Amino acid sequence: MSLFRSLVFTSVLVGLIVGTVVTLAQFLGTTPLILAAEVYETGETAVSPGPGAAHDHDAGIAHDHDAAATEAHDHHSADAWAPADGIERTAYTLAANILTAIGFALVLNGLMQISGRHSDWRSGLIWGLCGFVVVMLAPGFGLHPELPGTPAAPLFERQVWWVGTALSTAAGLALLFFQRKPWAAALAIVLIAFPHVIGAPVPAEGEQALAPEAMSHRFVVIATLTSLLFWALLGSLSGHLRRRFEA
Numbered sequence: 001m002s003l004f005r006s007l008v009f010t011s012v013l014v015g016l017i018v019g020t021v022v023t024l025a026q027f028l029g030t031t032p033l034i035l036a037a038e039v040y041e042t043g044e045t046a047v048s049p050g051p052g053a054a055h056d057h058d059a060g061i062a063h064d065h066d067a068a069a070t071e072a073h074d075h076h077s078a079d080a081w082a083p084a085d086g087i088e089r090t091a092y093t094l095a096a097n098i099l100t101a102i103g104f105a106l107v108l109n110g111l112m113q114i115s116g117r118h119s120d121w122r123s124g125l126i127w128g129l130c131g132f133v134v135v136m137l138a139p140g141f142g143l144h145p146e147l148p149g150t151p152a153a154p155l156f157e158r159q160v161w162w163v164g165t166a167l168s169t170a171a172g173l174a175l176l177f178f179q180r181k182p183w184a185a186a187l188a189i190v191l192i193a194f195p196h197v198i199g200a201p202v203p204a205e206g207e208q209a210l211a212p213e214a215m216s217h218r219f220v221v222i223a224t225l226t227s228l229l230f231w232a233l234l235g236s237l238s239g240h241l242r243r244r245f246e247a
Contacts, residue, residue, distance in 0.1 A: 015102030128235015142200025149210030153201035
């Protein structure tokens with residue numbers, strides 16, 4: 001029970017720190033782009049974003065979420081509820097980022113415990129970077145983060161491809177790290193490449209993005225860097241705190 005409590009406490013503490021830091025990074029990086037893209041999508045006059053007008057369109061955190069692909073056209077439909085700009089939007093974004101970080105921290109710390117290897121910030125950073133590859137980088141080759149108003153394939157098809165890509169990449173990395181044999185390396189390459197050989201679902205022909213291409217490209221870059229920050233902090237802090245508790 002003591003081990004379980006330490007894992008939960010570590011994950012919650014890490015989630016609070018990482019979720020807060022990433023929310024600030026989104027506010028400075030992706031939020032202005034999202035608000036500008038919403039103007040193109042709705043056709044409304046641009047307004048200056050107030051403090052904390054962050055929007056949970058990153059994967060990856062989370063999306064990260066969404067991590068892998070933002071549901072822009074679904075989130076911004078006329079009849080869909082959305083938090084008001086300002087404090088309310090910031091609060092929902094912060095809560096979502098913290099809960100996402102706690103969830104991923106629980107998974108990461110659980111895997112680190114199962115591996116039975118020594119924990120410190122360096123080993124935690126490696127675990128975090130692997131999480132970034134699995135959740136953001138690999139799926140991002142086919143389904144990159146999207147601004148509001150960006151054409152997209154049906155949601156279910158994207159979800160299936162994203163989950164399959166993440167699982168296949170995770171299995172491939174596990175083989176590379178824990179089975180240092182030629183057959184394992186060959187199988188790992190096949191697993192990692194297989195989803196990309198199939199290809200990610202694509203939107204219907206003829207649909208065009210509403211935001212300028214330069215803005216979309218900048219959003220992809222910043223969202224990817226934000227996700228890298230998320231996973232690097234998540235892993236290194238988890239490894240560091242686990243070492244402290246073990247000591």
